[in-house]
Amino acid sequence: MDIIKDLEARGLVQQFTDEEGLKKHLNTNIVTLYCGFDPTADSLHIGHLVPALMLKRFQLAGHRPIALIGGGTGMIGDPSGRSDERQLNDEATVDHFSQQIKKQLAQILDFDKDKNGAVARNNKEWLGTLTLIEFLRDTGKHFGVNYMLAKDSVQSRLENGISFTEFTYMILQSYDFMNLFDKENCTLQIGGSDQWGNITAGMELIRRTRKEGEEAKVFGLTVPLITKADGTKFGKTAGGAVWLDKDKTSPYEFYQFWINTDDRDVIKFIKYFTFLDMEEIAVLEQSVLEAPEKRLAHIRLAEELTVLVHGEEALAQAQHITAALFSGDIKSLTGDEIKQGFKDVPTSVLKRDEQTLVNLLVDAEIAKSKRQAREDIQNGAIYVNGERNQALDHVLLDDDIIDGKYTIIRRGKKKYFMIQFTGA
Template sequence: MANELLDDLKWRGLLYQQTDEEGMRKLLDEQKISLYCGVDPTADSMHIGHIVPLLTLRRFQQHGHQPILLVGGATGMIGDPSGRNEERQLQTVEQIDRNVEAIKVQMQQIFDFNAENGAQMVNNRDWIGSMSIIEFLRDFGKLISVNYMLAKDSVASRLEGGISFTEFSYTLIQAIDFNHLYDNYNCRVQIGGSDQWGNITSGLEVIRKNHEEETKAFGITIPLVTKADGTKFGKTAGGSVWLDAKKTSPYEFYQFWINTADADVIKYLKIFTFLERETIEKLEQSVETEAHLRTAQKALAEEMTRLIHGEGALEDAQRITKALFSGDLKALSSEEMKAAFKDVPSVELAKEPANIVDLLVEAGISPSKRQAREDVTNGAISINGEKVTDLEHIVDIADRLDDEFAIFRRGKKKYHMIQFN
């Protein structure tokens, strides 16, 4: 079973570094284990860049191992210097607590908490928050030398520009987490992104020095996910793709995945979905032979939207997509229209009745009154999915959705949102 799991992770491109691959295989062959991944609550939602290690942890759960999900109520108040060139802005205890609760809800969407090997959720403030500075320095500060910490990339990269003692101490604090879980939860493995290698090995060093017997603890990191062109994954024109439906709607989430480039889609199917190898290989063939059908992208979008937002949200996202493709906007609610057209060109106008020709020019939808008249008479203009061909049409409250906005379409694909105030 160990070979099957680790070989699958390799095939999916999910293994970047391992502290001891042979020892890890032996451990997994001998027993079912507990292993953990941590997330610091620096925001009230995770984004898709956070979930690769978590989804990898979920794969271990599918093979009978028990995941421990650590939400860093303590480490989130300190700030991880990994991958950063400046100090984090410290958050209040109240904000951290709100973030912790929000992230817990998102974890519950990804993991099975009710199985025999159900996921466990822990908060490191429960053991670090009550620790005195004397305990910290005597019990753990003596275990790691300053030279050892200075050699960590997360620290070394910050020395020239400066790093506070607060962030300098982060790697040791995270090491306490691994040691605590090793002692109290029989946790044998930590999983993290590639930027967490230094923190993971610090944890292994603390465990080794704290235990006389031969320790069996291991670390695994996941490679940074990038696009085929080398640019950063998980960003759109509007910013990060969040798991919180209020920050990134299920429709936007679905569209992010369905717009994946052909060069990336199979890689993402391997990394993010739980589809079997045979299924992914068939989808890979479809990319090569019938890429225009975008079958692989549809599978990726469906799997990810269902996982994060559920079946109902997936169906809504697909319905909105179908309505936009067909031009049948009348099938959408005002909220769905607002979500679907969030990123189209937008202009604000006063809530006053206006002639359609004048409005098209004022809003910049048609470049001139002559062109606006041609657009209307030729049937090229529609409001909220309804074609307008009358040059005397007055745009008023009847055309406004929720008395707030209207969606104008010129031609087949040029959409504009007018927001009325």
């Protein structure tokens, strides 16, 4: 498999150093490569998927990936791609974040293969034991201030200000590359396009400090910044970032994010985020042009990503919720599915007791008054768990309360409300 050819066909190469040398290196060796993930939260989000999947692509091509958790650099903060300084977390918090991220990466990469199994490393192992004098003498002396100031990650911050802490981030990341080169024979670093300066700085450090020749030959490759056709930021929704942690972004929300991809972006995202071959992608691209209403490409994208991140069972659940909401068959949903499907609708917590539908609408602030509630019911505007209810004297029965906890009220065509009942 020609990994570079495949990446270029998918539009996944922004820059690389020594194109011909890298291609030869990959074609003649099992190459160890790495990508870093700084633990700035207790979960990765979908913006991290492209570099994580890049590691997987190289692994499938027979190479050996290292997922580097930035337990050390995460204490400092990367200035790349930011207009202001990151909030610094304490050591215990960063350690916790690191453990969570390692677990998520294990869902994507194969850590069990014998020949080219992925490995996880944490740069706190070596950065945490460095003394200041050792760092300045042995590493810092190889970095000219003018050289560092010329890097985009620093240049972009000079106007608003950059602390010395963040200014040294480039040197720390360079030290990572050198350390992995020494201990793991790692010869390729990959990352987002905003990491180009840090990657090439690491290459320069290895060139300066390690023996010349083929033994010290290292490479860098970056992937492009993901952009959306409508100009909005990729990976953001009205509720914030789309996380890989199911407790932050449910599998249903995750599935829906990809289903709702803009038609103009869907094929690009299939190339970026899935492992479908280019022939199958071409067929899906044709379907977008000839039968966009079928949304075959969107469904395939959502299926592939949901299985990859959350598994087959979570995909089946997301599809079940989607089908139930489309058909109005809300009663077929479980309590957990109700929580996922109606996470963002107005919710009222009420005490479980016998009361009429009229009173329930008022107590849950779905209707402003009993008069309005009666009018809405009589006019057929009120649905209980997907079924129209026009009985003014209706009292909620056990069948109306899913898993003994939830009732979904719909008023009109689109206004949903969730009622969560507590014990009587």
